Amino acid sequence: MSARSGRYHHGDLRAALIEAAVELIAERGVREFSMAEASRRVGVAVSAPYAHFADRDDLLAAVAVHAYERFTAELMPEVDRVADPGERLAALAAAYVRFAGTQRPLFDAAFVAGVDKAEHPEVKAAEAPLERVFVDCIRELANGAADPDELAAAVEAVAHGHAMLLLDEGSAGDREATERAAERASRATLALVAGRRLLDRPAR
Amino acid sequence: MSARSGRYHHGDLRAALIEAAVELIAERGVREFSMAEASRRVGVAVSAPYAHFADRDDLLAAVAVHAYERFTAELMPEVDRVADPGERLAALAAAYVRFAGTQRPLFDAAFVAGVDKAEHPEVKAAEAPLERVFVDCIRELANGAADPDELAAAVEAVAHGHAMLLLDEGSAGDREATERAAERASRATLALVAGRRLLDRPAR
DNA sequence: GTCTATATCCCGATAGAC
DNA sequence: GTCTATCGGGATATAGAC
Numbered sequence: 195m196s197a198r199s200g201r202y203h204h205g206d207l208r209a210a211l212i213e214a215a216v217e218l219i220a221e222r223g224v225r226e227f228s229m230a231e232a233s234r235r236v237g238v239a240v241s242a243p244y245a246h247f248a249d250r251d252d253l254l255a256a257v258a259v260h261a262y263e264r265f266t267a268e269l270m271p272e273v274d275r276v277a278d279p280g281e282r283l284a285a286l287a288a289a290y291v292r293f294a295g296t297q298r299p300l301f302d303a304a305f306v307a308g309v310d311k312a313e314h315p316e317v318k319a320a321e322a323p324l325e326r327v328f329v330d331c332i333r334e335l336a337n338g339a340a341d342p343d344e345l346a347a348a349v350e351a352v353a354h355g356h357a358m359l360l361l362d363e364g365s366a367g368d369r370e371a372t373e374r375a376a377e378r379a380s381r382a383t384l385a386l387v388a389g390r391r392l393l394d395r396p397a398r
Numbered sequence: 399m400s401a402r403s404g405r406y407h408h409g410d411l412r413a414a415l416i417e418a419a420v421e422l423i424a425e426r427g428v429r430e431f432s433m434a435e436a437s438r439r440v441g442v443a444v445s446a447p448y449a450h451f452a453d454r455d456d457l458l459a460a461v462a463v464h465a466y467e468r469f470t471a472e473l474m475p476e477v478d479r480v481a482d483p484g485e486r487l488a489a490l491a492a493a494y495v496r497f498a499g500t501q502r503p504l505f506d507a508a509f510v511a512g513v514d515k516a517e518h519p520e521v522k523a524a525e526a527p528l529e530r531v532f533v534d535c536i537r538e539l540a541n542g543a544a545d546p547d548e549l550a551a552a553v554e555a556v557a558h559g560h561a562m563l564l565l566d567e568g569s570a571g572d573r574e575a576t577e578r579a580a581e582r583a584s585r586a587t588l589a590l591v592a593g594r595r596l597l598d599r600p601a602r
Numbered sequence: 603g604t605c606t607a608t609a610t611c612c613c614g615a616t617a618g619a620c
Numbered sequence: 621g622t623c624t625a626t627c628g629g630g631a632t633a634t635a636g637a638c
Contacts, residue, residue, distance in 0.1 A: 205621095207621080207622085225429050228612080228613060228614085229613080229614065229615090230612075230613060230614075231612095231613095238621095238622070238623085239622065239623050239624075240613090240614085240615090241615080241616080241617095241622075241623070241624085241625095242621075242622055242623075244614095244615070244616085245621055245622070246621090249614075249615080250613095250614070308566060344582060344585070347560070347563065347579075347582050348556070348582065348585075348586040348589070350559065350563060351555070351556055351559030351560040351562075351563055351582075351583070351586065352552070352555055352556050352559055352586070353559070354559045354562055354563065355554065355555030355556055355557070355558045355559025355560075355562070356551070356555040356559075358555075358558055358559070358562060359551065359554060359555055359558065362512060375551075377599070378548060378551050378552065378555075378597070379555070381548070381552075381596060381597050381598075382552040382555065382556070382590065382597060384596060385552070385589065385590055385593035385594070385596040385597055386586065386589055386590070386593075388593050388596060389589035389590075389592050389593045390589075392585060392588060392589040392592060393582070393585050393586060393589055394585075395581070395585075409603095411603080411604085432630080432631060432632085433631080433632070433633090434630075434631060434632080435630090435631095442603095442604070442605085443604065443605050443606070444631090444632085444633090445604080445605075445606085445607095445633080445634080445635095446603075446604055446605075448632095448633070448634085449603055449604070450603090453632080453633080454631095454632075603638105604637105604638085605636100605637080605638075606635105606636090606637080606638100607634105607635090607636090607637100608633105608634085608635085609632105609633090609634080609635100610631100610632090610633090610634105611630105611631080611632085612629100612630085612631075612632105613628105613629080613630080613631095614627105614628095614629090615626105615627090615628095615629105616625105616626085616627080617624105617625090617626085617627100618623100618624090618625095619622105619623080619624080619625100620621105620622090620623075620624100
C-alpha cells in the first residue's frame, strides 16, 4: 500500500502520478514540482515514474493534456448555450478566468508553464477543440467589421491578463474574487467586441 | 580580476551581482537563477553575496527595484508628452509591452517573478511613481463616466496580457513583434477607454 | 568584505536485480 | 513494472580565517 492511504491502486501509476503532480503544483507551484517528490507522495521508488514518462517535462505535458481536457469538458456545455458570438466570446473569457481561480494547478500547467508543444504534440491536440471554438467566434465577429487577428489578440490578452492579475493577487481559490475577475473579463471582452473596429491597424 | 574580464571593480560587488543576475535571468529565466551561478559569473566565492543580500529573494528584490527605476526613467519622458488622459493611458500600456519585449529580464523581475512586497518594501517604494501616473489617468477618465476600479482592472489586464502573449510567443527581443504587440495594447486600451461605461458592474 | 571549507539537502536519470 | 542502489550534479547557507 502507498504511504498516504491507498492513492495508488496498482496498474494506474501513471494516473496516480499525474494526480500527485497536480497536488504538488497546487502547493508549491510548477517551479518547485519534482519527480522525486511526486514519487514519494504516491509511495513508489523515485525511479518508477520513468517507466511511464520519459522525463520531468513529459509528466508536466501529461498534466497539461489533462488540464485542457478538463477545461474543455467544463467549458463546452456552458458556452454552447450562448448563441450570440460576442456573448459566446465573453463567456469563454469568463470561463478562462474562472478556471484560473478555481483550478489553479491545472491552469498553470496548461496556460503558464509553457510546455514545448513541438516536443509534445499531445498537448497541441488537446487544445485543438478550444482553439476551434475561439477561432469560430472571432471569425464570425470580425467578418467585415474588423481584422480577425487584431480582435483575437485583444481578447486573448484581456482573458489571460485578468487571469494573471487574479492569481498574482493571491486570490486563487477565493470564490468572490474569482467571480468578480470573471465578470470583469466578460465585460471587457464585450467592450472590445463593441469597439472592434478601433483595433484595426491604420491603413497606410 | 574576475573570471570574465573585469566586470567586478571591487567596492561594487552589490551592483555587479545585480548585473549578473539580470544576465542570468535573461539567459535562463527567473526560475533557474541561482546565487551560486551569479557569484561564479562575477568571479567571487559563493558566500560573498551574503555580505550584501540576506538571501536569494533579497537579491531578486534588488533586481526588481532596479527594473522599476529603469522602467520609470524610460517611461516618464515619453508619457509626459501626451496630454489627453486616454492617449496617455494608451502610451503607458504600449510602453509596458515594449519594456517586456526589449528588457525581458527586468520585466520578469518586476512584473512576473512576484516578489513579496510585504517583505521587501523597497520594491513597493520603487513602483510608487508608476502607480501614481496610472491612477491619475484612470481617475481623470473615469470621472463620472465609469467606475475607476473596473477601468483600471481592464487596462492593467490588457497591458499585462499583451506583454505575456508576446513573451510566451518567444518574441522577446524581436523588434517587429514587440512593436506590433505594443500597438495592439495601445489600440485595445483606447477601445476600452472609449467603451468604458460598458465595464461597470450592472446596478442592482 | 571576501575567501576557503563544509554541512546539508535536493534533484534527474540510469543500471541491473527481481 | 517496480525496486535498490548509485552516479553526478547543483543549491543555500554558515563558520571561521584573513
